[in-house]
Amino acid sequence: MTSHSPLWEVFVRARRGLSHTHVGSLHAPDAELALRNARDLYTRRQEGVSIWVVPAGTITASSPDEKDAFFDPAADKVYRHPTFYDVPDGVAHL
Amino acid sequence: MYGNDFSAPNGAPDETPGGLLGEVEAAEAELRAAAARGRRGGPAPDEDLAAYFAEVVDAEQKIEPRDWMPDAYRRTLIRQIAQHAHSEIIGMQPEGNWISRAPSLKRKAILLAKVQDEAGHGLYLYAAAETLGISRDELVQLLLDGRQKYSSIFNYPTLSWADVGAIGWLVDGAAIVNQVPLCRCSYGPYARAMIRVCKEESFHQRQGYEILHTLAHGTPAQHAMAQDAVDRWWYPSLAMFGPPDGDSTHSAQSMAWKIKRFSNDDLRQRFVDMCVQQAEILGLRIPDADLRWNDERQAYDYTQPDYDELMRVISGDGPCNRERIANRRAAHADGAWVREAAVAYAAKRAGQKETVTA
Numbered sequence: 001m002t003s004h005s006p007l008w009e010v011f012v013r014a015r016r017g018l019s020h021t022h023v024g025s026l027h028a029p030d031a032e033l034a035l036r037n038a039r040d041l042y043t044r045r046q047e048g049v050s051i052w053v054v055p056a057g058t059i060t061a062s063s064p065d066e067k068d069a070f071f072d073p074a075a076d077k078v079y080r081h082p083t084f085y086d087v088p089d090g091v092a093h094l
Numbered sequence: 095m096y097g098n099d100f101s102a103p104n105g106a107p108d109e110t111p112g113g114l115l116g117e118v119e120a121a122e123a124e125l126r127a128a129a130a131r132g133r134r135g136g137p138a139p140d141e142d143l144a145a146y147f148a149e150v151v152d153a154e155q156k157i158e159p160r161d162w163m164p165d166a167y168r169r170t171l172i173r174q175i176a177q178h179a180h181s182e183i184i185g186m187q188p189e190g191n192w193i194s195r196a197p198s199l200k201r202k203a204i205l206l207a208k209v210q211d212e213a214g215h216g217l218y219l220y221a222a223a224e225t226l227g228i229s230r231d232e233l234v235q236l237l238l239d240g241r242q243k244y245s246s247i248f249n250y251p252t253l254s255w256a257d258v259g260a261i262g263w264l265v266d267g268a269a270i271v272n273q274v275p276l277c278r279c280s281y282g283p284y285a286r287a288m289i290r291v292c293k294e295e296s297f298h299q300r301q302g303y304e305i306l307h308t309l310a311h312g313t314p315a316q317h318a319m320a321q322d323a324v325d326r327w328w329y330p331s332l333a334m335f336g337p338p339d340g341d342s343t344h345s346a347q348s349m350a351w352k353i354k355r356f357s358n359d360d361l362r363q364r365f366v367d368m369c370v371q372q373a374e375i376l377g378l379r380i381p382d383a384d385l386r387w388n389d390e391r392q393a394y395d396y397t398q399p400d401y402d403e404l405m406r407v408i409s410g411d412g413p414c415n416r417e418r419i420a421n422r423r424a425a426h427a428d429g430a431w432v433r434e435a436a437v438a439y440a441a442k443r444a445g446q447k448e449t450v451t452a
Binding site for chain 1: 160207210211217218221222224286287294433436437439440443444
């Protein structure tokens, strides 16, 4: 059955003003049914005001195994953070 | 139902404010805190992966689907999460039996919502198991073929309406005691699913307690019916925590991996201690003549369930094993045309779209 019914990742926006957050996954034959199933499965208690469903197969993920090399370029750029800089005493609004 | 742990880094579990639900909140806060502490990056190219895995687990960080993990850890989790999911799915049957005969529209609506929740819990858990690299089809087949188990408790019959109350109070109560510690499981997807499940379970337990309270304060016949249900469900509920610690095969390794955090006997004791006062308020008797407070242990002494019976029921020889599996197989087979039709419709619509765009 599910060999033809792909996996979908479900993202729910809990309230207006918040971003969609991953809540889990489910199987459904198409996007419309995935959306209806997601409503029944993940928002039975008014947990959301908006749902996204994304075919799991279309997500490209960075692997934790590559974590160091992949995210290394950001590791030696402390000057990107405001705390890197010394501010002379008495300077306001900076 | 199969994993059992409890976690109380800051003292005994009972000290946490807000009871079990408070502990779920605490587990959720801890999950966020662990994430905020950040964690060291991936393993160095020449690093021992087993040592890296142990370091992450020891630091109370979560293991995520694409992380390296020992094969035995993966197998243990697949078995435990799948059996947990199967239990939720089979667990719809004993209560589903009473939906058409609930004594009022209100009770019927509540019971429908509860049984729907159980289906939802099964689906959260199947999804968590699938992140470990096993497919839904395989999991469903393992259940239908009897190659994976589900909780022994669902092989007992629901003979009266009071059984729906007893299941909510005792069975869901025992499940919560078992499951709250799983909110701190080292495997991220399982821990997150369990937080969701536990929050919903507390409604189940309360609705059962309310049913029993109403019956126990009704006519003498209603009171007797409630007592009869508690008499039948008490020992099978105690057996849900699994064999005694000395005979538990998977415990030590699961504790080391932080899948499980408390022993079967510790959790069983905690459940008994919780139930005594709740039974008093119900005005119902726990069917154990040897149940008494032990001042030295600061806990209740109680009679152990029949573990030989537990083993017989798990191995297929309980009152309802055959009926439960036959119903599940029939439901799966009877639903096949719906799944096939949905897939065919999706394929047809995808084909139409292609024709339009071409």
